[in-house]
Amino acid sequence: MINADKPAEWKSDVVASVQLYNDWFLEAAPAAYRDTRQRVVNDVENLFTATREMRQITPDVIRMHPAIVATLRMSTAPPIARDRLTGLAGLPNGLVKTLEDGKLPLRMKPWDLTGHLENICVVIDELLDTDLFDWLGTDRAPDPQQRELAAVVVSDRRCGAVADPIVRNAQETRQLLIIEGWLTARGYEKRSHPSSEPLQSMAAGTFSFRQNVIVNSEDAGKSINMPIDAVIQPHVPLPHGFRLFALGRGWCRSTPLPCR
Structure with a gap:
């Protein structure tokens, strides 16, 4: 959501992301x-x-x-x-x-x-x-x-x-470090959140990596644990109460289910 309302900046964002990966690779x-x-x-x-x-x-x-x-x-x-x-x-x-x-x-x-x-x-x-x-x-x-x-x-x-x-594992670690650095520079605190507790209880201004999120599976007919690379609770929680979910390759919109 950082530049979701700034489509003019999307191309430069992509170029910067590709260059960052190329330098690291x-x-x-x-x-x-x-x-x-x-x-x-x-x-x-x-x-x-x-x-x-x-x-x-x-x-x-x-x-x-x-x-x-x-x-x-x-x-x-x-x-x-x-x-x-x-x-x-x-x-x-x-x-x-x-x-x-x-x-x-x-x-x-x-x-x-x-x-x-x-x-x-x-x-x-x-x-x-x-x-x-x-x-x-x-x-x-x-x-x-x-x-x-x-x-x-x-x-x-x-x-x-x-x-x-x-290489893929190293790339994942690199991505999470970049996300962590960006968040901590803006006052967020990395804090583990028990998967047994509802996300609604996640403290404002905190984030967690490799978080298991309980979701309802229509195919399985029951609740399952879905691993999410990053879960962020904004400093000011969003009105609908959903967290921001991220899956390594990019940010997802605020949503009750993780998106790719």
């Missing part, structure tokens, strides 16, 4: 990618070693090195996301993430786990990028150039998949 994103790249290179080397240069992708190998599933997904053509692997292999929700975190599901029966790992291997074997690992069709070991090329390609695929969320 050029400074922060390369570091995120460099750090991620080093970790990913190590992961690819671990994958090649554990699978004997991609020749032994078996349930036993995954059981011993569950984290390699994340890199195996980047070794297919095309690379597949967690949800896609889950669907193709008929896996329980959350199993792929558990494996990629380097753990085995504690409550799953051993024979069930073996069956799921076999399904993962079947999907990976069927989709494996054989053009990239072209030594698999021969009896010889990959020459150093082949191996290096495959490692670089898989690393790049995995790096993009891992680093992009890191």
Whole structure:
């Protein structure tokens, strides 16, 4: 609502916002990618070693090195996301993430786990990028150039998949810091508001980040918690009593429900 009644200023606002993001991205994103790249290179080397240069992708190998599933997904053509692997292999929700975190599901029966790992291997074997690992069709070991090329390609695929969320999280933190600085400079106080208490009791001149707001869901037929990036109670509460909700990428009008 800051410039909602000043359409002549909207274009300059957009330009300023884009420039602010570009400056931040050029400074922060390369570091995120460099750090991620080093970790990913190590992961690819671990994958090649554990699978004997991609020749032994078996349930036993995954059981011993569950984290390699994340890199195996980047070794297919095309690379597949967690949800896609889950669907193709008929896996329980959350199993792929558990494996990629380097753990085995504690409550799953051993024979069930073996069956799921076999399904993962079947999907990976069927989709494996054989053009990239072209030594698999021969009896010889990959020459150093082949191996290096495959490692670089898989690393790049995995790096993009891992680093992009890191950059997005850093961008979210940056956005909230900018909002916080703008609000505190105008006399607002950052104060947590219990989600169990109605927003009507939120003190004037306060704001809260990552606030759970209870809303009525027509689809679910019940009240649900909806996470909101920022909730602001003006110094002078608005007549209709609604707070100002924000969702990271911009400000929303005063409304009983968050808008995008």
